[in-house]
Amino acid sequence: MTMTARFDLTGHTALVTGASSGLGRHFAQTLAKAGAKVALAARRTERLKETVQVIESEGGKALAIELDVTDPEAITPAFDRAEKELGPVTIFVPAAGVTERAFFTETKEDQWRHVMNTNLDGVWRTCREAARRMQENKTGGSIIVIASVLSFNVVKATSPYATSKAAIAHLTRAMALELARDNIRVNALAPGYFSTELNEDYLKSETGLQLIAKFPMKRLGLESELDGPLLLLASDAGSFMTGTVIPVDGGALLSMN
Secondary structure (H helix, E strand, O other): OOHHHHOOOOOOEEEEEOOOOHHHHHHHHHHHHOOOEEEEEEOOHHHHHHHHHHHHHOOOOEEEEEOOOOOHHHHHHHHHHHHHHHOOOOEEEEOOOOOOOEOHHHOOHHHHHHHHHHHHHHHHHHHHHHHHHHHHHOOOEEEEEEOOHHHOOOOOOEHHHHHHHHHHHHHHHHHHHHHHHHOEEEEEEEEOOEOOOOOHHHHHOHHHHHHHHHOOOOOOEOHHHHHHHHHHHHOHHHOOOOOOEEEEOOOHHHHOO
């Protein structure tokens, strides 16, 4: 098999949550360009449809699915539709996520629950559904969880988000240990600072700019700089990788002390 063929995703069906914006949308487009049929899932369906049109204009196959990952009753129907229209899901990327900025003692109950219900509970319930289907269909597959550099270290006013992402990193390892017997690989990407709707205001602030200035590369990441790691974990090129959490951060962790 050639190196190019090892990264080819032709014949695979991917489902990406949080695909209406930010990294989730970019991941869906990247997987489609690599040959996968892609189901894009999120609450904002109009945005999903716009991205589907872009993918299909470039020769890909895509489907928009309305999904709120905080609703346990919505998970099964979303996977049912993806399977019915695109085939069994063999690549799953739970990219839906939210954040709340508040100092620890000022964090409100609803802020904490909002982050945990999406970032941790939502990942748990969607990954469980994806894994069960990969087991039942006997297809194996790849689950690529989206962690963060804050899975490893923290900055001020991020306790709900950082805690959720640290838990996701450990959940990745727990899933990988149990699912390897079914030929299901589970890994996580841990992006550093990339400008998205979640953080763009903070990153433009004086505090955000001071943080970026401390990084070894002294800049934000580009979405395209996540393509290689994503495709490595999604494809046969990463066939011996499971239980890993890969920072893609421009060296940010080196300066977060």
